[in-house]
Amino acid sequence: MYKAMAACKICEQELAVYNHGGVYCRNCQNRVSVGDGQGGIQEPGNTSYGRRKFGNILMKKSSGGLKSLSSLSIMPSLSSISSREELPSGKRALLCGVTYQKEKFKLRGTLQDVKNMRDLLVEHFSFQPASILILAEEEPYRAPTRKNILEGFKWLMKNLRPGDSLVFYFSGHGLRQPEFDGDEIDGFDETICPLDFKSEGMILDNAINDIIVRPLRQGIKLHAIVDACHSGTILDLPRVYNRKEKRWANNEPPSRTYKGTLGGKAICFGACEDHQMAADTSAFSSGKEMNGAMTYTFIRAIKENPNITYGGLLNYMHQSIVAANRGRCLPSLNLFNRKLEQDTVLSSSQDFDINQKLNL
Template sequence: MARKKALLIGINYFGTDHELNGCINDSENLRNFLIEERGFSPSPHDMVMMSDIPENEGTPFFPTGDNILAAINWLVTRNQPGDILWLSYSGHGGQVRNDDGDRPSGFDDTICPVDFSENGQITSEILHRVIVSPMNPECCLTIMFDCCHSGSACELPYVFRPDEDGNVNLVDTIKKGVDLVRAAGELLEGGFSMSRIDDAKMLLGGATDFFNGLHHRGDEDVDEDGLAPETFEEHWETEGKDVWMFSGCADNQTSADTSIAGAPTGAMSWAFVRALRENPEQSYINVLQNTREELAQKYSQIPQLSCGGRYDLDQVLVL
């Protein structure tokens, strides 16, 4: 019988300048959803909760960078074919400069452990290497990231985003490169200054690297629709891992907080759970569309769905 394992991380950054209100609530709400609606066991052998409540300080459940990476290793390794895995993170998301030249924005997405000010953020490349690469390809992992700049937080190669009418499309990476050139031109229209020139150089440099990457890709990387997967230095699209990630917003957006029944919570986590509680047997594309519809009533952020391969979005979500 397939085992279900879950790792839920919520960080409020208590007592710091970066304090948040609803992230631990997000983890609690998702925990209740997984147990009540999806048959996950609350046993500590099957479900790990990490948060920065004072009681956790000094234990493996305090979400420092090292502890998070160790918990992820527990989640994705030593699993059997057919195991169903869940990973969620609610906290600060950020971006750091990318030195590989493989990201059109010039930045990698990050998550921020509770000790990020002292020990740094965890980049999207590291997240992919510790979450996706070690996975048994016959397991299924669902990821929920409710944080800012989370669109490519695990560098999954195929990214889908709904438009304002609910139509879901593979993100057109060529358009991204064109937008970078346009943004650089618009930046200089208002006059020249050293800061403006430096910013424009960064945008144009990112665009140049981006288009060079496209130039060197073979025809085999372009699918029947004429679209290609997200471009990363590593060829993640060849891994073939059964990973699905719902993220609260695109790389250049922030995730909103909301309040449900007087308790603070992340808008994405709330919308995702609400959509699945209303209809548990939905396809991946339906979940994305319905989460988008819930969010669109109050928020500008656009949720995304990323996956490890060019999979059928009409299949029912495995969770």
């Protein structure tokens, strides 16, 4: 038996591999082997599902739903990652909406979520359409597969300059699974589920942190908005804001593994706490249109108050969920009397004043 060092092709983590066997990268679950260099991706284990929790809520098809996003803008190509194509500077966004159309746990609101988030970025935050990469099943050659999402991360992070502002948005299912390396206070890794996660694997919070958080240099900021179950600390950021106590709390891993940046700033809005589920619902729609509860309230808060602060946004989303549960929202709440049990989580690579204006 001999040992060789090999680098993961996805996240470039160096690993020790014995003989001609293989190991799974602890960061992104890619299989790394010596010899033929090939291998599949580890299939996710038997864990509890959620968004949005699979089969939790009655999903109704929206009337006059968006057929395609192609007509909305001239979107960048994934091929620009490996080509010399000039990438947009200043502001850049990766938006992922996973519907899981062929699965029994399919979602109804994710495509609308992506369209609404795209419109918000263009109309309220001056993003150029050509600087927004959308991955959705309805987009030819841009399905939100594991490979394409990881390639999208590379596109988002390529050729960054001080002053750049990045956005990563994900609407889909999220899972959690036990971890044994002391990287999580609660003992669980959080994940997002690509379209093909059952065969190709999930994307762990460790990998997301390594790829889009750690490389952020001074003068570069990232905002992540993740509408999925168990998404509170999906970026593994070291600081989490306690809304009730109005203070920042420590979220550093017991292992003391560094989860910060190279001087840049990363901020994440997760749809719910790590142990909670996030809802796909028509509770906030005047018709039968489905939306992610977090995405809808996030966008509505900004549209109603363009100068809203981070703290004001947190409070608005919290109060919207409370009002829906009290029946003060709209009578279309179709949850079989189930409550929306989720509370948005704000996390960051560093403490900051949440009374400052939100600026993506």
